[in-house]
């Protein structure tokens with residue numbers, strides 16, 4: 001797979017989060033200027049929570065019509081509705097519940113008190129994505145956010161896990177090395193169908209994974225290639241082992 005993109009390094013975690021929030025607002029506003037609506041797939045994780053907080057606090061957040069944004073998720077922990085460990089719960093608490101959104105445009109992955117298995121949740125999500133895509137199957141998000149794990153995972157696609165090779169738009173994940181073991185994730189194919197993907201990394205714990213993903217491209221994170229723009233938005237600690245800022 002040929003890859004191309006850029007790495008943009010920020011001074012520290014807070015600058016990174018504030019910059020990503022500002023970019024996010026501008027990206028959604030640009031898309032809405034062209035099409036009237038926009039779609040974003042959210043991620044979970046610590047730096048994402050800071051980004052959402054900065055979006056909420058941003059003085060320019062009103063340049064986006066939040067009621068015309070579709071919110072999806074790149075992955076979810078298969079836990080009951082409202083569980084604080086769910087990525088949905090985190091995003092709702094951090095910003096969604098405080099913005100003037102259209103509840104019909106919020107598309108969480110099904111929780112474990114709603115369906116019995118992660119596979120069932122994935123099948124429902126794939127069907128919802130297909131309906132939203134007008135039948136083409138794979139979603140083409142205007143913006144997809146990804147965190148990266150110390151092991152190089154993105155969304156809930158972990159190195160060596162069979163979910164990494166799944167087909168279709170979404171997959172049930174079992175035996176995740178990071179708790180909880182059951183999860184739901186977009187497939188790599190669905191991630192790579194997005195127009196714009198930003199991989200956000202903060203902290204020295206991510207430095208080895210960022211370097212390996214960008215230099216060898218074998219880790220799940222290294223296999224991400226958007227249709228339009230792939231950007232790695234990182235802080236200095238996460239970039240500490242990088243030799244090149246282009247790939």
Ligand SMILES: O=C1O[C@H](COP(=O)(O)O)[C@@H](O)[C@H](O)[C@H]1O
Nearest residue numbers: 043044045046047147148149155
């Ligand atoms: O479990 C997950 O972890 C990753 C990264 O989280 P972080 O706290 O180490 O930044 C996140 O991207 C993913 O969405 C989430 O489910």
